[in-house]
Amino acid sequence: MLELVDLSKTFPDGTQAVRGVSLGADPGELLVLLGPSGCGKTTTLRMIAGLESPTAGCVRLDGQEVTHSPASERDIGFVFQFYALYPHMTVLANLEFPLQNVGLDAENRQAAINDVVTRLGIAHLLDSFPSQLSGGDQQRIALGRAMVRTPRLYLMDEPLGTIDTGLRSDLRETFRTQQLDLEVTTVYVTHDQEEAMQLADRIIIMRDGVIVQEGSPHEVYDEPADLYVADFLGSPGMNLVQGRWEDQGERAFFATKESRISMPQIEIENDRDITLGVRPEHVSVETPLEESAAHLTGRVKRSEYRGDHYILHLDTPAGPFLVRSDRAHTSGQMNVRLPDERLCLFDTKTGRRLA
């Protein structure tokens, strides 16, 4: 449906905003582009829309090359990062504008508008001008303006960036429902990982203009491709402990300065600098402990209340360590079991995942 091949953009001032991005989307799929500010998400989206000319690479829609064809011929619905509602038109006129040149008769236009108006609950806003509305309302209209047509592709640039949390997940659901109903392929940009997890069929994580990892929410969360993704996803992110690999024949250890954790057998050369990663919710607080299992011992410094759970801040010989727990622990020593199947090992130097 949508294919990007080695897409790159170097701005005239020399900024390499996007460097060789390749990805594809199946019909009806919702891709989320996730990454920190300035990583090239907007630029990528704009190249797909035809608002920016790529310096290299190509864009295809339905197998048809559109890299340099005008935006107006691509049949795309775009929601801009900062609404871009036409200030000189009422909300109704704003919603009607995208329909006026697609050859719909008045009746069908009205029907399409009524549909989004009810979906988004904006009936009471139709006669106002954008400047009279709150940020959240403007954002809704912007969403509505894209949803009023059924284009080949939705491109969303942080469409919910400025809305309060509660309303935000409502709108997210509204949009997702409509998107699923209409089966419109969507590329959704956000830097909010929670939003990414909630919406995405596939998440594409970008950094410095490059894709670092691509996969289902499950894949990117559980099997981060590198230290960056491991740290970036999840709140709090993965526990990352630096150490060394000790291969002693029948047993292997992960050694930090002050501790040694026994490890399952993996093909890693002896003495390599390794970073051990494990998510706070994947470790369990256990006493007593099986001797052979990988574990860490630490002292509880603080319990952070998170509503339905606690995050325990531990001091371990390997450094600070976070544990998710159902109960608060105010002090004392405790053992933390590190489940073999949940451990991620990264090469400290390259950041790449080893196992």
Add this chain to the structure above:
Amino acid sequence: MTAYGEGAIIRAARNDVLGRDGKYGWPQSDCWNSTLIPHENDHLKYAFVGPALLLLIALNIFPLFYSLFLSFTNAELSGGAATFVGTANYSTVFSTPRFATAMRTTATFVCLAVAIEVSLGYALALCFRAPFRGKSVMLAVLLVPMMLSPAVVGLYWNVILNGNYGILNQILGALGAGQPQWLTDPDLKLYSLLLIDVWMWTPFAMLISLAGLNAIPGHLYEAAQIDRASRWTVFRRITLPLSFPLVALAALFRTTDALKLFDQVMAVTGPNDEATQTLSALLYQVIFRNYKMGQGSAYAMVVLVIVIALSTIFVRHIQTFQTRHGRAA
């Protein structure tokens, strides 16, 4: 997907995409590294800017060259055949005293006008900084003169400056200051024109200076107050230097404009009055009263060299001004 590092990722990503059971079915394409083709078609942007620029070229660039050509001929206003006369016209320009006189008159006028208008305007702007009642009405009234037609203003000032019944002399008379003949005394005529110009354009310098003053951040003054700087120091070290770029802008605007002085001359003293014959008035006299088009063109070329030199300075100032204020030209 375990590759990291740019090249690896790109390759991996592409393989990944390509390898998905042919789901995307890439047709092999030559689109890699395609050259930068702006997807807006090129004709469109020239359609936007073209008409205006063509008109400007037709009305400015072409005449300049044509003028240059005419300046080497003895063409007459009435038409008829013109012959090539070499540099004779230019010899005339530089040998006739009236060109030197016109240069001197124009230079005197420009220097005095700009100096008075800018300093008076700046002083007024300093007074206008603080808010007070009726400020906006006062500003509005002051701005009226510069919106009026200089020719019409010139005509009307005849009533004010008239030696017998003019209001100015009535007031001066009441003050016991005599009855200067503003419009007929050769020593005063140029100053009458100057007076009109100052009346019209001082508010212009004031308006721009005021913008410069208002743009000075208030915290600088607070800092100066903490440092116990004297009012004079504050003015010399903060107010003046920070508002200077805009004051210079006002001065340059006025210079290029005063250089063209013609309308008021025509309306007050006429083009051939030796005491007030500016360069433009001289050009008018040569071309339209003496009918010497070729010679007039030679005069025009010399005047243009001066004007273009000055306006280049002006344009430079605007360029640096704009870059410093962070707006691309």
Add this chain to the structure above:
Amino acid sequence: MVKRFFLGSYFFIAALPLVWLLLTSVKTRTDVIDPSFRVLPTQTVEASPPSFNPTTAGYRDLNEPISGSVHGFLHFLWNSIVIGLLSTIASVALGTSCAYGFSRFDIPGARDWLFFTLSTRFLPPLAVVVPLLVMYRTFDLPNTHIGLILLYTGFNLSLAVWLMKGFIDEIPKAYEEAALVDGYSRWQAFTRIILPQARTGMAVTAVFCLISAWNEFGFAMTLNNARAITVPVYFAGLQGDIQGIPWPRITAGVLVFVAPIVVFTVLVRNHILRGVTFGTVKQ
């Protein structure tokens, strides 16, 4: 205190000519050229200085031809209106599209073109009028409305392009981009999205173009000696004839002529700084 006094006296002196203009237009000619100080309008018969009997005769006789001219004031006013309005419409139209082009596209040498545009404004009319006159004669344009309209359109383009560029630069590109992805062409985006939002800018630009066409004298006087004479040329032509001039009628005409300018100045008062500095300084 010193400031107040200084400001007050300047204001008094600057406003005096304007007030005097008003007074002159409601006097009789005898009162105008009376060297004794007459400032107070009064109803008493046979007023003596400092009073005078106001009269509306100046306004009533506004259109009487003066000293041998065939046409009255209104004829010239009509010329000014036609030439001013049409040239203003043309400059704003051309200037807006040109400014849009420079604002939104990568045009080779854009900076140089813009400064060329600006520098056309500095050329003294008298220094470029000869070749224009020859050109105009070739196309039969001297003495026509269209000749001056064309010239003023070009003359005001520098102003229109620079002012409009400032205004259009302030409109975020995202609006047009939204229209482009919604399937509208660049031209449609320009007419349906940019133009409505640039309305204020266009109005301000129009006022400044109109003022400068309305007030122009150099070209109007040299390219014309009969049919398309505008008000400034007509008024300035009276200069040689000071003693015989019917001042009340003239000053009434001056007031009628400048009234629209004053009204427009008030309408665009928040943009005057921008207008007089070609958009290089914003309020």
